[in-house]
Amino acid sequence: MIKYKLVCKNCNLVFDSWFASSNEYERLYKKNLLKCHNCNSIKVSKTLMAPNTISKKKKSNNDYEIKKIKNINKEIKKFQKFIKNNFNYVGENFAYEARSIHYNKKKSKGIYGSVSKKEIKELKEEGISIESIPWIEKKDN
Ligand SMILES: [Zn+2]
Numbered sequence: 001m002i003k004y005k006l007v008c009k010n011c012n013l014v015f016d017s018w019f020a021s022s023n024e025y026e027r028l029y030k031k032n033l034l035k036c037h038n039c040n041s042i043k044v045s046k047t048l049m050a051p052n053t054i055s056k057k058k059k060s061n062n063d064y065e066i067k068k069i070k071n072i073n074k075e076i077k078k079f080q081k082f083i084k085n086n087f088n089y090v091g092e093n094f095a096y097e098a099r100s101i102h103y104n105k106k107k108s109k110g111i112y113g114s115v116s117k118k119e120i121k122e123l124k125e126e127g128i129s130i131e132s133i134p135w136i137e138k139k140d141n
Pocket of ligand 1: 008011013036037038039040041
């Protein structure tokens with residue numbers, strides 16, 4: 001089971017929803033089966049992944065939500081830093097590099113870069129394991 005935070009683009013409601021797997025989410029999303037409880041809009045999409053350990057107790061307090069999002073952003077930034085230090089950036093060549101590592105059994109530190117949804121699907125179908133993570137652009141402040 002995997003928990004996603006979903007956001008309704010129509011009324012801005014954010015709510016948690018459980019899915020059997022990330023594929024299950026993609027399937028429902030593509031079929032427009034994800035609906036907002038509040039306004040019934042299907043303009044619902046995934047926000048950041050919520051760790052499963054987060055208490056199920058609901059707090060609708062805004063400050064709490066904002067703080068939580070800030071903490072998640074902080075975690076993502078930490079993770080980004082880790083990736084930048086430990087992985088090679090390949091930018092737009094991600095799909096090419098991932099295949100090259102996979103098929104040539106090339107030893108690699110691991111790579112990161114940008115890839116389209118279509119390419120993600122193709123790579124997964126070829127048995128290449130990749131993970132997508134939310135990425136925050138650095139702001140200077
Ligand atoms: Zn809504």
